[in-house]
Amino acid sequence: MTKKIEAPLTDSDVEALRAGESVLVSGKLYMARDAAHKKFKDNPPFDIKGQILFYASPTPSKPGAIIGSVGPTTAGRMDAFTPALLDKGLKAMIGKGERSAEVVEAMKKNKAVYLVVPGGVAALLSKYIKQATVIAYPELGPEAVQALEVVDFPTIVAIDSEGNDIFEIGKKNYSR
Amino acid sequence: MREISTKKITETVKNLCLEAGVDLPADILDALNDALKTEESPLGREIIRQIIKNAEIAKKEKMPLCQDTGLAVVFIELGQAVRLLDGQLEEAVNEGVSQGYHKGFLRKSVAADPLIRENTGDNTPAVIHTEIVPGDKIRLQLMAKGGGAENRSASRMFKPTSTKDEIEQFILETVEKAGPNACPPLIVGVGLGGNFESSALMAKKALLRPIGRRNSGFDTCKWEKSLLDKINKLGVGPMGVGGTTTALAINIERRPCHISSLPVAVNIECHAHRFKETVI
Known part of the structure; x- marks a missing residue:
């Protein structure tokens, strides 16, 4: 059975997740990437406690659409900013690609989880987004911070709160 | 000499941008369908299924396949018996990219300077490679390359x-x-x-x-x-x-x-x- 989570997340919500598991995320996601991180550093323009960050920036919305195509960007580019945000209560991040050892340590310390969604499936992912509101830095255009409401957004646990990493485990299991 | 208006080039590049952004080429789809049969990891198969489903939605609804709609890389094979009218070749290509990225609601992903990082606002300039070849035709190949x-x-x-x-x-x-x-x-x-x-x-x-x-x-x-x-x-x-x-x-x-x-x-x-x- 696929697990489901919804923000705000508690330590026990996060501790129940294991690297490699599929997880459906509902509720609120905060979308922010490079330029927004550079602006807010360790002081995001919303209460980050228990929340989920989604590293992404959409294509422009067509008239009448909730949002354009939207998918994950490379999470590693946000690594320098992440430990401070985890210390402030950030519980989950959604992106693609690997994370630094510092981020993994901060995730273990603060009980947080890193989820991935496939890159390049942005038309599909946009279908799970029911509402999108710019809440800060509209001047950043596609990189503005947006609050998204999602239903059953399909993710995979890449790094769990114990530091188990699907990129290492998966490669080990399938390398010949 | 065959005379071709650069307006034709603009129009063609615009359409290539519009198609490339939403329509995954058939050879890639075939390869993904083949991979679905051979991939041993269940999680891997699930991801390939999502990629194929995404291509179907993108094509049907004319939605960009990926939110990173890429830097436009344009390869031009210009027949040496072609005489271009109505302006300059590279300007015509960039105009086509600009029009295509606006019309297709494609993301503008070009920084004007590698250090200053201000967005040019219309996904230009494209990276253009031009080769002079025999003949009186122009071959245009467009790859929208993700970062x-x-x-x-x-x-x-x-x-x-x-x-x-x-x-x-x-x-x-x-x-x-x-x-x-x-x-x-x-x-x-x-x-x-x-x-x-x-x-x-x-x-x-x-x-x-x-x-x-x-x-x-x-x-x-x-x-x-x-x-x-x-x-x-x-x-x-x-x-x-x-x-x-x-x-x-x-x-x-x-x-x-x-x-x-x-x-x-x-x-x-x-x-x-x-x-x-x-x-x-």
């Missing part, structure tokens, strides 16, 4: 005495390091020989070759097959979660080089290969 995969590319100047094994090791290392960040399953373009810049250009051009069409040289063809096998034994898998589909293809191009050089360039492309071409 995530491009960032994992690499080149190295080997010694003329370096072995094929050493080169192979470099290619495999580059693919393995590209890992989850480059959005596998990948397409790998390799340029072997030439000089510093021509090896990189060959690697990029290698990506334009349809999947399944092997290099016409017997040795290179054999090498492509054995390298693809080795890449898929790395275990990286779809989106790096582990699996037996790390690349859909590796295309190698080679050309003569200086007696003291052996340049090798590896250009990495993601599965969302946005590519369209046409002839005027």
Whole structure:
């Protein structure tokens, strides 16, 4: 059975997740990437406690659409900013690609989880987004911070709160 | 001389941008469907299914396949018996890119300066490679290249005495390091020989070759097959979660080089290969 989570997340919500598991995320996601991180550093323009960050920036919305195509960007580019945000209560991040050892340590310390969604499936992912509101830095255009409401957004646990990493485990299991 | 208006070029480039952004090429879809049958990881298969489903939605609803709608790379083969009217070639191409990215609601992803990082607002300038060829036609090939995969590319100047094994090791290392960040399953373009810049250009051009069409040289063809096998034994898998589909293809191009050089360039492309071409 696929697990489901919804923000705000508690330590026990996060501790129940294991690297490699599929997880459906509902509720609120905060979308922010490079330029927004550079602006807010360790002081995001919303209460980050228990929340989920989604590293992404959409294509422009067509008239009448909730949002354009939207998918994950490379999470590693946000690594320098992440430990401070985890210390402030950030519980989950959604992106693609690997994370630094510092981020993994901060995730273990603060009980947080890193989820991935496939890159390049942005038309599909946009279908799970029911509402999108710019809440800060509209001047950043596609990189503005947006609050998204999602239903059953399909993710995979890449790094769990114990530091188990699907990129290492998966490669080990399938390398010949 | 055949006279062609640059307005025709603008219109054509605009349409190539619009199509490339939403319509995954048939050879990629075929390769993904084949991979679905051979991928051993259940998680990997699920990701490939999502990629195929995404392509269906994108095509039907004319939605961009990926939110990174890429830097426009345009290859032009200009027949030497063509006389261009109504303006300058590169301006016409950039105008087409600008119009296509606005009309298609494609993301504008070009920074005006590598350090100042201000967005140009219309996804120009494109990277344009022009070649003069015999004939009176113009061939236009457009690849909208995403940043995530491009960032994992690499080149190295080997010694003329370096072995094929050493080169192979470099290619495999580059693919393995590209890992989850480059959005596998990948397409790998390799340029072997030439000089510093021509090896990189060959690697990029290698990506334009349809999947399944092997290099016409017997040795290179054999090498492509054995390298693809080795890449898929790395275990990286779809989106790096582990699996037996790390690349859909590796295309190698080679050309003569200086007696003291052996340049090798590896250009990495993601599965969302946005590519369209046409002839005027």
